Amino acid sequence: MEDVARLAGVSSITVSRVLNHPDKVAESTRERVMAAVEATGYIPNSVAGSLASRRTRVIGALVPTITNSIFADTIDGLTDVLTPAGYQLLLGATGYSLREESRLVGAILAQRPAGLLATGLQHESQGLTLLRTTDIPIVETWNVDGDPVDMAVGFSNFEACRAMVATLARRGARRIGFVSAPTTANDRAEQRLRGYRHAVRELGLDTDARLEREAKFSFHAGAERLVEMIAERPDVEAIFFANDILAIGALFECQRRGIRVPEDLAIAGFDDVELAAQVNPGLTTVRIPRYRIGREAARMILRRLEGERVEPRVLDLGFEIVERQSTPAGT
Amino acid sequence: MEDVARLAGVSSITVSRVLNHPDKVAESTRERVMAAVEATGYIPNSVAGSLASRRTRVIGALVPTITNSIFADTIDGLTDVLTPAGYQLLLGATGYSLREESRLVGAILAQRPAGLLATGLQHESQGLTLLRTTDIPIVETWNVDGDPVDMAVGFSNFEACRAMVATLARRGARRIGFVSAPTTANDRAEQRLRGYRHAVRELGLDTDARLEREAKFSFHAGAERLVEMIAERPDVEAIFFANDILAIGALFECQRRGIRVPEDLAIAGFDDVELAAQVNPGLTTVRIPRYRIGREAARMILRRLEGERVEPRVLDLGFEIVERQSTPAGT
DNA sequence: CGCCGTAATGTTAGCGCTTTCAGTAACACC
């Protein structure tokens, strides 16, 4: 920066101003400085800048895994808002471990981000303390059933599952199975399971424990649980899977076994991934605002960084039941 | 940090040492300092630390989009190596724009990352200059057909496509269509197309331009190109899609239209996404080391950061033709 | 005509750490 200043015949603070507050510099000076920046190939040092100004242009984001496209969509929404605003993304993957989340929260906060996005409302006490102590805007995502540390944006996993069970029941099913995602360190999965259980009781449906299982996130696991469940409860009428990947894995298994969907068995998923609309039959599922979660989270953070108050602190973006051909049509 | 030092009855430099070089501090002191760190809830300021030490624990990564799972897998491999080594990920999505890539390279370099991962060997001159000028380790990924700025890890898209066409031809197809991904700002797609063209000529197959189309990345586009191609060239025997998503979109369209795969038409994809093995019939495709690309890229960067020389600078991880049921079986 | 507001630029200090060099103490060795 010293070099640039010398070449342009100004002091270094003027160079700094040209780069950060161009309107506070005379146009002729600005041009001279910009030319000098080009000529020297100067790349500003944001590390030094951040230290001096005590703020960074970095937003931290913590997701369980970026390998699951639903989180990739949220990150996508986040960057689509952040990038034009001049912010960059510091990404961490917790691998569904609250221990690892705490560690990453510490590591990310050490970078003094301007804001932070987390997934879920559930945290380890250590991480929670860190989140509470810091004064940057924090948005927890993918869940609105609980108390956020600061702000939250998402939808009710509980209500979404309850609504899907109600839809299946309305189409005539009384024996509805549920395949949950692992609920440890995953409040979204836990609430989906609770939503199912609540609905089954509420509607007086079959509550046999054999209609409930857990599966890791994979096509294969969905197929396996399907096979197990129809072996133990051949009379099951519909199986609701906690995510589309499981459901589609099961759907493919039905294709292979000649089980007719939805005539012999109805299948429903959760997430409405792009694939859900493409498979044959199309998958009935819950559409959730994955991309918008990221977008709105970014907006909330930015608004706070601009000094505005953000109300409400919990933003429920809702969900939508999408009925396709994998469940019986309405009459 | 001042507070911690006072509480522990040491100077601030000792606190710094406890945090960064714990082995250079007496155990009793270390314990006292750690207790003080806990008590005060001190979170080190990496920004200041980085400025003073002139190095960060951040690695930049540029991908076209994180929404495509193949890049998510590469990022996954990257973080799996980087995180245990104490590095964090600064992620940028270029949206397949070289202009945007240049901008992001500048923004990321301003953060003074310890290393940088880019996707592809193709860059705009402005971004290329930045990459060349900087002295941090840089790995270009997903392509080894060309000259890297620094290091590269990936496979030959050209040879992979050539090999798939040869496989299809070996199974009897003479009229093989190709659906390319958009080739602008995407050297990988471009080389896949060139590999197809080369193979078709080399093997004396049908070179009709109507057997060649382009499609954006979606199931839907794959289905559309399929429909168009069989309308214009009803005698096409096999269609090779530049990625699995296109191929699977086409496969689903065949299911809907009652086109038997592979009896009426063979279908092949590229990438071997998890879904490719699940669909019915299973998709013949090219398996590529998506995850390992990220892993090896991280390893190369880390080795360089430890002062080692890295040879070779271009690491070809190869590919593998995976024949499933969407193409005719061997005899 | 002096005063004051405004625009443009510069001076000074310091952000919170780490590097470098120095210093102290304890111990072994010839």
Added chain:
DNA sequence: GGTGTTACTGAAAGCGCTAACATTACGGCG
């Protein structure tokens, strides 16, 4: 007992910027 060696701790300087205040020039205004 002087010297070297190892282990530990500290003082001073400064990383490359920006915030806050200072300065200069200029023109409008009572």
